[in-house]
Amino acid sequence: MDKKVLDHDVPTEEPVTFHFLAKFYPENAEEELVQEITQHLFFLQYGDYDPNVHKRGFLAQEELLPKRVINLYQMTPEMWEERITAWYAEHRGRARDEAEMEYLKIAQDLEMYGVNYFAIRNKKGTELLLGVDALGLHIYDPDNRLTPKISFPWNEIRNISYSDKEFTIKPLDKKIDVFKFNSSKLRVNKLILQLCIGNHDLFMRRRKADSLEVQQMKAQAREEKARKQMERQRLAREKQMREEAERKRDELERRLMQLKEEATMANEALMRSEETADLLAEKAQITEEEAKLLAQKAAEAEQEMQRIKATAIRTEEEKRLMEQKVLEAEMLALKMAEESERRAKEADQLKQDLQEARESERRAKQKLLEITSKSSYTQSMNSSTTALPTDLPSFNLISESLSFDFKDTDMKRLSMEIEKEKVEYMEKSKHLQEQLNELKTEIEALKLKERETALDILHNENGSRGNSKHNTIKKLTLQSTKSRVAFFEEL
Secondary structure: OOOOHHHOOOOOOOOOOOOOOOOOOOOOHHHHOOOHHHHHHOOOOOOOOOOOOOOOOOOOOOOOOOHHHHHHEOOOHHHHHHHHHHHHHHOOOOOHHHHHHHHHHHHHOOOOOOOEEEEEEOOOOOEEEEEEOOOEEEEEEOOEOOOOOEEEEHHHEEEEEEEOOEEEEEEOOOOOOOEEEEEOOHHHHHHHHHHHHHHHHHHHHHOOOOOHHHHHHHHHHHHHHHHHHHHHHHHHHHHHHHHHHHHHHHHHHHHHHHHHHHHHHHHHHHHHHHHHHHHHHHHHHHHHHHHHHHHHHHHHHHHHHHHHHHOOOOOHHHHHHHHHHHHHHHHHHHHHHHHHHHHHHHHHHHHHHHHHHHHHHHHHHHHHHHHHHHHHHHHHHHHHHHOOOOOOOOOOOOOOOOOOOOOHHHHHHHHHHHHHHHHHHHHHHHHHHHHHHHHHHHHHOOEOHHHOOHHHHHHHHHHHHOOOHHHHHHHHHOOOHHHHHHHHHHO
């Protein structure tokens, strides 16, 4: 740690690229990854679900599943995306640290989690695999990296050393002979030794009381967790207030548009009413003039009839012709009188229609006036809603600072809150596990059995027998160290 980076054997070209890799894995990520940044470095992939961003096809460029897993199931990329997106959306709003921890908890229960494999040979020359992890040393068959044949926990090992390609393991029990194995490559011996020393040291350290430094780190982590919890609650309240304000604003805008449409329709109706009224008024005037003209003609016909009656008729023929003319004049006068009466009635009806049209025009103007007044009120409400109140809490996390003075009462309250949060977190974890089991059941029917590898079959057999990584190692370590050493040498 005291050696400069550039003093190491690194490429000389620029820029120099470095990759972060975990060398030692925790036994229990939830307990040992105290600081959030450490937890995040073990994860380094997260983002909350957003339906506006995560639309169909957004997973096309993401390598979330190995090709082997994709080929194992009779599912198209679209089917995978549909199911992944559905579960992704189910966990919307979950805090980043919670999501990362759930991911790590699932990962740490896998058989090959945190295991570094090295090819070795025992005294008989049998090719085996040495697995080094946080729990101890494990011996595997080269064809089965999931289930170890022998395991040696770190608390049973006193010393590890190597000379050339030969490794020597000294058990804690001095009565038991040392056992040896040969590595396949000399250059990896140093790495094997470093992994053994580091994992052994961490294994023993975990089983001792926490140092003052670790206690302080855990206390700071609890305080930081409580602070973030309060911050999340505050942000949730602000988000809810903003969403409510935006919802009201959208509702007022929708209402304003509706009123504008009603005003437009009322204005159009008013224009149609005005046009109808003008036409009716013009027609009524024409009809009235026609009625006057007909009445004048009727009067003239009556006068002609009287004049004809007063004329002396000398001959019978003239008398007959005169009677015929009188009859025709009477018929014409009668027709003119009827036509005049009909025109007068039509004029009265047009006057009535004109009055009704003007009444409709008056009502339309009143409606338009009401809508205009409502629109003015809505616009004022809209402007007051759109401009969110200045005293509304802001999303600026930097401008605000939260100070915590944890006294005894505060610590008790904090402990109660953490305990409550822990119960809720356990319930969420249980729910998540149920969802994972549901997903497994759902896609199991689409699995192509003929494409399963030997490791797939072994993993399924372990799961069906209830054999997890930890209880398998526990069963193996129930045997005596001596018998395990002897078994290793006889492999």
